[in-house]
Amino acid sequence: MDNLAWIFISALLVNNFVLTYFLGLCPFLGVSNSLETSARLGLATTFVMLVTALCAWVLNTYVLIYAPYLRLICFIVVIASTVQFIEMLIKKLSPALFRAMGIFLPLITTNCAILGLAIFATNRGYGFVEGIVYALGAGIGFTLALVLLAGLREESELSNIPRLMKGTAMNLIIAGVLSMAFMGFAGLFSSA
């Protein structure tokens, strides 16, 4: 139990995927200009991460013990096709849900955070429950970072920023400051 809580908090705050592993930076910098889009992208990513954790566990348990060298190709192919399948399913079953997050799904599949999740979970030897908890933490952590940055960017739209700073340069510096703030979460578990 203690272990699961550590996995969750570690993925959510201490080792936030975006702010300490730099994973998923492309959508982080590209999409995070409005709060609502960010929240929806975050939700969709969390969902895909859960699916990924499930796929990774199935592959690791039943396929990759016989052929460890196929890990990378298997992960990419299986995750991409599963997500595509789910996308079609959602489109059929719930058009409303599809409009909310469906358009992001193909975009997310090529996101390094997804592949990163599968590889980290494998390297750490996580089992089924641990993998799911890890995915949940990582997904919510990703959403948190995205929403925080979007909020700051919406504010900064209204302020008077030097012409030089506008765009990616400023976003990166904001992200750097956020990342510094998240460093404060380190030691949450070991100091207890």
Add this chain to the structure above:
Amino acid sequence: MKKNESYEEFIKGIWRDNPVFVQVLGMCPMLAVTNSAINAIAMGMATFFVLVGSSFLVSSFRSWIPKQVRISCFIIIIATFVTVADYTLLALVPKVHKELGAFIPLIVANCMILGRQEAFSSRYPVRLAVMDAIGMAGGFLLALFSLGAIREILGDGALFGFDLFGENFEPWVIMILPPGGFLTLGVILLFFNWFRFKKDEFLAEVAAAERGGN
């Protein structure tokens, strides 16, 4: 003429369209490993190998790959090269591999590599595709190296592990921690913006002077 063409493809990746500093591509797994110059070079070399290899193959087989499945084929080719790079690094330099860890497989997700296949290699002959790949990968390596070197010098007072400043230097630890990656790249982009503005202003001045002269 032909020589110029290849040279043009090569040089654009190094400077004008530098994948990191100008296009801001492929940063995802890259900022994480640029906390020292040596890690940055190892990652840059691995990416170089993958990009040049895949561009060569994709360009060679471009007439055989049907358009509908081209992305899948590109990904299979890239993933194969990445796996090869992964195992080679693990066998030859286990220490570096341990530092880079899970970030080598993540080269697959580097949007720059797939982007080059889609935008260039699948349309142009082998010679140009390889020159383009070498330029882009070289620019990427250069960018990674500058990031890694700046972060190691400021954050550790050393370069390639050799002490630069002596005992009195208090290392700026934040630079080798994750925030340092964001801040360093942000500041470098600022410099590039400044450079571009200066150039635009200069061109505008020249144009104005010419108009005035006429």
Add this chain to the structure above:
Amino acid sequence: MNLGAQMNTDGPGSLRLVMTLAIAGLISGIAIIGIYESTLPTITANKARELREAVFKVLPGVSEMQQLVYRDGQLIPTEERRKDEQAVYGGYDREGDFVGYAIPAAGPGFQDTIGLLYGYTPQRKQVLGMEVLESRETPGLGDKIYKDADFVGSFSQLSIDPNIIAVKKGTKSRPNEIDAITGATISSKAVVRIINEAHVEWSVRLPLPGAEPPLREAENASAGDSP
């Protein structure tokens, strides 16, 4: 300049698509298996050497080692280990006499999981050495848990009866106390806690002192690369 070759307007049949992917997959599979098979011996040898070096470091005076898998309530010397089984490493001196166990342990540190190996002798209930195998502690502060020679050195002949206690630097007064690193108290305490937890877990599993599994002769003979 054969640019237009792939611009097939009527589109290839689905058989052709499947064939292309299958051939790509086949070639890629062959390439991957080739590199895997050719690098595997080096990779296995590297890993084995790293493990040997770590075990020899945490158990001074050891010249042979073997893996001891915890199975059905006892330690079995075997090379085969299932994924859900835990193992320690037994260290033996030149005469083949048992010296101590090298026990792997892991737990949360300041930033991320710290993985380490520590040497333990049940006869004297002492920790003989400690080596950090894996950590992402803060450079310049937390990384002293493996860079600070004083801290690493203090894990030699350290009593672990009943456990180790990290105290403020300079206030060490009992044989089971250890000086924490100034500026890296949390990381130092994490190392101590990881060892204590592993000790609690393993002390009930290890056989009584004197009843340790002897060094297997077969392995001794096959280990031709001993120094």
